[in-house]
Amino acid sequence: MLAPRKRPLPLLAALTFTLVIFFYHHHVDRIYLQWSSTSELLPHKLPANNTLGFGAVVVVSAPESPRLHSLLQAAAVTDLALTIPSQPEWTEGDVRRFRNGQDKDVQKGSILAWMGHHNALQWFLDSGLETALILEDDVDWDIRLRSIQIPLAASAARTMLPPAKRSSRFRKTDAKHIQYWGDPKSWDLLYLGHCGDYFNEVTYEGLVPAEKPFNLTDLPHVVYADPSLPNRDELHPFTQSLFEALRMPAHSRAFHRSKFPLCSFGYAVTRPAAERLLSDLAPPKLSPKGAKAFDVALLHACSKGSKTPSPTPQENPKPHPDPKLRHKYASPGLRCWTVNSELFHHMPGASQIAQIGQVMGEKVGIPPVDLAGQTQVANRNQTPNIGCGFWNGEFSFDDDDVVRLEYLQELGRAGKCWEETEA
Numbered sequence: 001m002l003a004p005r006k007r008p009l010p011l012l013a014a015l016t017f018t019l020v021i022f023f024y025h026h027h028v029d030r031i032y033l034q035w036s037s038t039s040e041l042l043p044h045k046l047p048a049n050n051t052l053g054f055g056a057v058v059v060v061s062a063p064e065s066p067r068l069h070s071l072l073q074a075a076a077v078t079d080l081a082l083t084i085p086s087q088p089e090w091t092e093g094d095v096r097r098f099r100n101g102q103d104k105d106v107q108k109g110s111i112l113a114w115m116g117h118h119n120a121l122q123w124f125l126d127s128g129l130e131t132a133l134i135l136e137d138d139v140d141w142d143i144r145l146r147s148i149q150i151p152l153a154a155s156a157a158r159t160m161l162p163p164a165k166r167s168s169r170f171r172k173t174d175a176k177h178i179q180y181w182g183d184p185k186s187w188d189l190l191y192l193g194h195c196g197d198y199f200n201e202v203t204y205e206g207l208v209p210a211e212k213p214f215n216l217t218d219l220p221h222v223v224y225a226d227p228s229l230p231n232r233d234e235l236h237p238f239t240q241s242l243f244e245a246l247r248m249p250a251h252s253r254a255f256h257r258s259k260f261p262l263c264s265f266g267y268a269v270t271r272p273a274a275e276r277l278l279s280d281l282a283p284p285k286l287s288p289k290g291a292k293a294f295d296v297a298l299l300h301a302c303s304k305g306s307k308t309p310s311p312t313p314q315e316n317p318k319p320h321p322d323p324k325l326r327h328k329y330a331s332p333g334l335r336c337w338t339v340n341s342e343l344f345h346h347m348p349g350a351s352q353i354a355q356i357g358q359v360m361g362e363k364v365g366i367p368p369v370d371l372a373g374q375t376q377v378a379n380r381n382q383t384p385n386i387g388c389g390f391w392n393g394e395f396s397f398d399d400d401d402v403v404r405l406e407y408l409q410e411l412g413r414a415g416k417c418w419e420e421t422e423a
Contacts, residue, residue, distance in 0.1 A: 045151030047413070050081040052150050053180030054268055055129030059084045060116040061137035067347075071137050073397065074390040077408045078145055082135075085123040090115055102286040107293075111286075114294040117264065118284055121274045131184055133268045139193055139344040140383040140391045143408070144228045147415040153192070153339050154180050156224045156255035160337070161186040161311060181268065186311035188273035188334035189302065191258055193266020193344025195369045195384075198242050199259040204368045207241050214245040220310070221256035228387050228415075229253060229341060236373045236384040239341050257310065258302045258336035262369065264295040266344035273334055277301065281333065304333025345384050347391045348377045388417035 051057050059082050061068055068084075075082050088094075090112060098111050117134065124132040142149055161182025181190065191197060201208045216223070229251045232240060248254065269277070278284070281304075282297035291297035307318040308331035320329045348370075366374075373384040383391045390396070397404040411417075 045155055048146045048150040048154065048180070050079055050146075052080070052133055052146070053154050053178070054131045054133045056083045056124065056127065057081065057133045057135060058120045058124055059135050059137050060113070060120045062087055062112070062116065063089065065137055067137045070347075070390065070396075071139070074141065074395070076405060077143060077390070077395050077397075078141070078412055079409055080146070083123070085120055087116055087119050098284055098286065100285045100287070102288065102292070105292055106286065110293045114282070114297075115284070117282075117294050118278060121269070121278055124269070125271060125274050125278075129271075131181065131268055131270055132274075133192065133266065134264075135193065135266045135344065136264065136346065138346045138349075139265045140347045140386050140389040141344050142228055142386055142388050143390070143395060143412045143417065144388060144415045145343065145412075147413055148228050149226060149343050152224055152226050153253070153255065153343065156222045156253075156339075157181045157187075157190065157337070159222050160220060160255060183311065184270045186335075187337055188270055188276075188305065188310075188331070189258075189298070189336045190268040191261045191266075191336065191338040192268060192342065193263075194261050194338065194342045195263035195265070195345065195367075196236070196238055196242075196342075197259055197261040197338040197340050198238055201260065202238060202262070202368050204371060206372070207238060207245075214242065216246055216254060216256060219256045219259070221254050223248065223252050223254050225249070225251060226253050227251055228417075230380075230382075230385065230387045234376070234380060234387075235341060236369070236376065238369060238372055239385055243341075254338075254340045256338055256340060257306065258338045261299060261302060261336065261338055262295065263346070264298055265346050266342075267298065272329055276329060276334065298334075301334040302336035305331040305335045306333070308332070308335055310335035310337070341385045345386055347383055348374075394418060 057080060059071065061071075061084050063086070072082070074080075094115070095108060095111050098115060099106060113136075120132075120134050124134075158179075158181070163179035164183045164185065181187075196202065198207050199214045200210045207214075212218075229235075232243065232250055235243065246254070277297075281301040282291070282294060286292065291300055308316065309318075312330045312335070316326075316330065318331065320326045321332055369384075377384060381392045383389045395408050397408065
């Protein structure tokens with residue numbers, strides 16, 4: 001009698017595994033795209049994590065800043081994890097070297113702010129993280145930031161900047177490489193906080209018309225609904241004018257390539273972008289023809305990169321001018337995108353730059369955007385373009401009042417504002 005034939009289980013298992021691998025690699029793109037498009041169509045998005053989908057949320061804040069306590073309270077209510085790198089005690093010599101002989105139209109406060117941003121960017125590069133959101137310490141945001149606003153904005157970003165496809169299902173996903181805001185190789189800077197991207201300059205009279213009427217059709221963009229955005233007549237007057245010109249639907253934001261972004265309240269960067277800002281796009285030394293404030297340097301960097309497509313094709317029509325650096329940097333400037341209207345705006349009141357300027361005897365005026373919004377701030381008792389923010393103190397709490405803090409946290413998780421709970 002013949003002995004029973006043994007089944008070659010190891011060989012069969014190996015063959016099956018090989019077939020599975022082949023099938024997966026053959027269909028990985030289709031499987032990924034199907035998953036991606038399905039998830040983005042869901043009306044309700046999952047809340048963002050406590051770093052809002054970036055590697056870290058890094059705060060630019062001077063030592064002993066009086067604005068830090070209110071910022072930390074807002075972060076506690078929203079359950080945000082903030083990183084606040086310590087700043088050096090900069091000397092007059094540091095300021096003089098940065099000034100580099102440029103005295104005209106240069107405020108000391110602007111130089112100190114610029115060095116503060118450099119300090120935050122250097123911390124980010126030293127951290128090894130892939131992306132970071134940089135915030136100034138006087139920003140305000142909506143209590144529904146994590147539950148509603150960021151998930152919607154990030155979904156819009158992924159629509160325009162699709163996450164890179166994984167080459168293997170079995171490859172581990174590094175926590176540093178989460179593509180919540182799309183493929184970080186496709187963008188350099190995201191304006192989540194600003195004092196307006198009005199498509200052109202603004203004056204005390206309002207928006208300066210361009211040769212061609214303002215429109216979104218000439219820009220890569222997506223318009224998305226956001227129920228947390230204030231009513232049109234409650235938006236900043238300049239934002240109202242822009243949105244009317246763009247024919248934006250009510251309670252909707254746009255995610256678009258940046259046109260003329262102002263201020264640097266809240267911007268996200270990738271590692272290559274941070275390197276460029278520290279080295280050649282916003283270097284630590286003023287020049288005769290260069291920007292005299294950090295936010296203006298950002299604006300110039302975005303302008304230089306506006307002709308580079310984002311995402312950037314292999315046949316790049318507007319690459320970095322140095323062929324030796326093109327493997328690392330895609331553009332002469334930065335590929336910038338704007339969330340419009342903004343998710344972060346500076347709290348009403350004099351800026352630290354203005355306060356330092358007054359002490360130094362410098363001539364300080366109110367910027368056009370701030371002046372135009374003053375009446376509305378008084379009437380709404382809210383920061384411009386923020387629907388349910390922290391500036392008015394409604395969400396403040398005693399530092400030892402855990403019960404109230406937990407109540408406020410639950411309010412934010414539920415995506416509710418005071419008015420909605422009282423209705």
